[in-house]
Amino acid sequence: MKKFIPIGVLGLVSILIPVFVDNQYILHSIVMILLYAYLSTSWNIVGGFAGQLSLGHSSFMAIGGYTSTLLAIHSGLSPWIGMLVGGCAAAFVAVLVGIPSFRLKGAYYSLATIAFAEGLSMLLQTVKRIGPIDLGGAEGLRVASIPDAGILDFQSLSKVPYYYIILVFLAIVVFVSWYIDRSKLGYYLTALKEDEDAAKALGINTQQVKLIAAGLSAFFTALGGTFFVQLIRYVEPATIAGIDLSTQMVFLAVVGGVGTVFGPLVGSIVLTTLATITQIYFGGSSSGLHLIIYGTAVVAVILFMPPGHGIIHPILKVLGLAEKDGANKSDGRLSETAAPSSREDLVRE
Amino acid sequence: MLLKVENLSVHYDGMQALAGVNLQVKEGEIVSILGSNGAGKSTLINAVSGMLKLTSGNIAFEGKSITELPAYERVPLGIVQIPEGRRLFPAMTVEENLLMGSTFKAAKKSRKESLEEAYSLLPRLRERRSQVAKTLSGGEQQMVAIARALQSKPKLLMFDEPSLGLSPLLVQELFALVKRISERGITVLLVEQNVKKTLQIVDRSYVLENGAIVMEGTGSELLNNDLIQKAFLGM
C-alpha cells in the first residue's frame, strides 16, 4: 500500500493546480505537458510493453482528430462520441497495418510505421475531398467555435476544463497500463518482447498479442488526437500526422523508462516542463531548442543508464519502491559469477 | 615462467568473482583450471586475456607486467584465447575466419605458412575452406576456432571449455588435438568441465571454487585424489 502514497500526493497536487494557476498561457502549457504524458503512456503499450518501436504513432492521432471533426461537421455528432468512433477506427487501422508489419523484424518494422504515417500525412495533404466530404487538404479543418460552449461540446474558452479532462484521460491510461502490466496480457507482452521464440513455446500467440497491444495503443492515442484538436480547434495534417509528434512520444517514453507503467509519465513531465520553460525564457520561436534538449536527454539516458532503464528507475529506488533484483547484477554471459551453483537441494529445499 | 598471476581479484558490481588467485604456467606445460559452474574459471582466463578488468593483483607474461595492457595488445605478445562458444564470424567462410586470426603485423608476415600449417593439422578444414561458418556443425566450428587462434602465433593458448556440446567422438579428437598442439611447443592453459579427460593429458592442474584456488597438483595426483573423485568424477 505504501506504493500508492506518492500517487496520492501527486493526484492531490494535480487537482489543485488550476486553483493556483491563473495565467491561461501557463495553464495551456501545463495542459500540453499532460497531453504529452498521456500520448507517451499510450504509445508505451505497444512501444514499451510489446517492444515494437512504432515511429509513426501520430497517424493514430490524425485518425482520431479527423474522424471526430468530420463527424461533427457533417453529422453534427458530439465530439465525445466522435472521439470514441475515432478511437475504434484507429484501433482497426492499427490491427490492419499490424498484420503485415509485425512480421518485419526490428528496424524494418519501424521503417514501415514511418512509411505509414508519412503516407497518411501526404494523403491528407493532397486529397482535398472524398465525395461530399471536404478533408481540408493541407490547410486542414477548423473546429467551429460554439458560443457558450459547455463540457458536452468538448470546448471552452477557459483552459481549466481542458486541464481536468486531460487529467482524467491521463489517470485512465495510466490505470489501464498498470492493469495490463500485472495481467496475463502484460506477462505475455514482456515474454514476447524479451524472447519471442521462448514465448511461443509457452503457448503465446505472439502475433495476436502484438495486435491487441497495437489496437489498445492506437485507441488511446486517437483519443488524444481528438483532445488535441478540440484544444486548438484546428486539425492540420503536417502537425497531427507529423514525425515531430511521433518521435516526441517515443523520446519521452524512452527517457522516462520504456516498458514501465509510470516511466513515460515521469519522462514527459520532466522533459516537456524543461522544454516549455526553455521556450518561455529563450523566446517563442526556438522550436529547435526543445529538440536539442530531447535529443541530449535520450542520448544521456542511453549512455548512462542500463538498457531499458529511464529516469523512473533511480526515482523508484530513492522512494524505496524499486523491485529487489536479488544477488548481484551481472551480464548474462558472465553469469558464472552469480550465486554459487547449488549442489545441495535437488527437488526439495 | 611464461605466465605468472599474483593475488588476482576481480569484482563485478560488488560481487567478488575471484579472490587472491595465484597461478603459474611454465613454458611448454599443459595446465588446466577445473571447478564447478560459477567457480570463476572463465573469469580467470578472461582476466589474463584482458577481456576483464582486475580489482587488484598483477599478471606477468615472460617476466613483464601486462596488467595495464588492453586485450588487443596482449595478442601480438602471444597470449591467445579461444573463447567459450567458439565465437566465429558466422557470415564469413572458414578461410576468412582463419585469416582474421592473422591481421596484426607480426602474424601477417607468416600468414601463408600459418594457413598451410592449420590445414595440415586439420585436413577437414581444407575441404571446407570456402564454406560459410554458420553452416558448420558444432565440432567443425570448434576446429575452426582453434585453427584461427593458431594463426595468431600464440605462445600461450587458452581454451575456455572447448568440449562443451561436442559428441563423445569429437571430445576424444579434441583432446588429442590439444596434445598435438602442445607437442608443437605451444603452452596450453585449459579451462574444462571434462575432468577425467583433462587430467589425463595435463602436466598440472588447479581447482577453483567460489573464486579461490582450493587445490593444485599434477594430473595424476589429482586423478587419484579422493575429493576430486567424489566431486567431479562421480565416484
Added chain:
Amino acid sequence: MSNIENMPLLKLEKLNKNFGGLVVTKDISISVREGQIFGIIGPNGAGKSTLFNEISGYVRPDSGTITFQGKDITGLPPYRLCKQGIGRTFQLVKPFPSRTVLDNVAVGAFARTSSRHVALENAERIVHQLGLGRKIGVLAKNLGIVDRKRLELAKALATQPKLLLLDEILAGLTPSEVDQAIGLIRTIRDSGVTIVMIEHVMRAVMALCEHVLVINYGQRIADGTPAEVIEHPEVISAYLGSEHAA
C-alpha cells in the same frame, strides 16, 4: 481396446527437411510411448535440433507427418502445440532476463489459466519443486548456469505438458550436477510426463533412456535400447569413438 492402449503418444512418420538443397532430416520415423524416456543422440550437425524444431512447430517438414495423441499436428505453430500439451526447452536457454524467476515461470502457467492469482500460485509451486525457491525473487539474468537450466525446465513444466522435449539440457553440467538432473528428470517422468531428450552426456542417456535413436547426416543409423545402440559399429565410429566417452 488394445489398439488405443498401444497407441504411441508421439509418432513421426518419414519426416523430411531440406534447407536449400542440404538434407537435414531424411525419412525419420519414431514412435514414443506414453511414459517413456526416449533419447536422440548423434554427432553435431546430424539434424537432431532440426528434428525437435519440426516436432515443436518452429520448422515445417517438407514431407512426412507428426501425430500426437492420435491427431495430426504437422505444421501447427508452437503456441498451438503448447496448448495441446507439448513443451520444450532450448539448447541455449531462453530466460526472460529482466523478470524474476517467479514471473518467468508464471508466463508458462498462464498457458492454462487467465487468472493472475492461479498462475502465480502454480508458478510458485513449480519453482519450489525444482529447487529454485531461494531464488524466487531473483531476476533471471542474475542466475548462474545451473539455475538457468532449472528455470528453463520450470517454465516448460508450468505449461503442464504431456510431452516434454529436452534439448541438451545437461550440457555444461559437472558429473554431480548431472546426477542431480538425472534424478529430477526421472521424477518429472514419474509425475506423468513423457520425455524425449537430445543428449551428448552418455551417462545420462544410459541411465535414463528406455529407447534411443541415433541419427547422422539426418538419417537413422540405429535405434534400440541404450545397451544395444552403444555396441552398434556405425554408432561407435560416427559418434562414440573407441572409448565410449564421457
